[in-house]
Amino acid sequence: MSNPVLALLGRGLAAGGAAGLAAGLFSLLAAEPLMDRAIRDEEARSAHSHEGAAAVQHHEELFSRSTQHAGLVVTGIIAGLALGVLFAIAYALVHRRTPQAAPWRRALVFSAAAFLAVSLLPGLRYPANPPGVGDSGTVSDRQELWLASIVIGVLGMLLAWQVSVRLAERPAPVRHTAVALTVIAVLGAMFALPGNPDDVPVDATLLWNFRVLSLASHAVLWGVFGAVFGALGLRAATVAGAFATAVGNRSAGRNGWAQHHDVG
């Protein structure tokens, strides 16, 4: 068996493409009506405040809204493929000792961790805003803060995992308390970042629904990702004739997260 990183990369690309497509289609159906309404509201607002000819449209209208709808799905697929590559490499590094073991459960655990680190926590710190919100003067500051929250999320996840691994010999209450304290410290760091400076002059119900749908799209992305990545891993393990591994995983799987590091 050669270095498995290329096989994992292929799995990551396949899972990422499928997950990006699923998230793109989900958001196309669920969230686009909200975004279209937000843009109409914004145009109505700016028509009020800048009278007549000075009324700014949302954008320079480089693309029609329907092209931007298609752009949403394409964006989802590209993001899915790129995240799939990074996911596969991280997976190969973290599980480099036993790259073939427990493919299904590890894929689900890993994508749940990715959802937390790059989607949910940054999304709670800097919630998504619908079109019409966002001052172009602050966009580079907001990009830096958003990136910082993702970096803190990923590093925090690695830190919590390492704390758990290094305390593997200690009793569970000690280990769990240490992990909880780590998580609290990471959350503290993330929420110590400056807040989003922009006003949000949007209807509260629309805003809430948009943010819920944004997180739901992330959840669809990582859910589909984990399932496809895990299923492809299981198939590869079966094809390789690693029945013993698969059986071992199934019994180890019942022991859950606490036993995660002992498997294989």
Place this chain on the structure above:
Amino acid sequence: MSLHSAPTTDTTAVTSAATSTRDWLIASAAAIVALIALYAVFMDHGTVIAATGNYLHEFAHDGRHLFGAPCH
């Protein structure tokens, strides 16, 4: 056996170090391409990837908003 215990000898020992290095180089290149793609889709405003002007940003506009990337 925990993750930081000594790795057991298995068939991977047969793998030549050169193949492994080559595979990791390919993986690194893929990671760089992935990061550039994510930058283009979620961050670029035509300043770094100049040839695209604002087209990339406007095309990815809805995706940026929906996935929570800061937008104007």
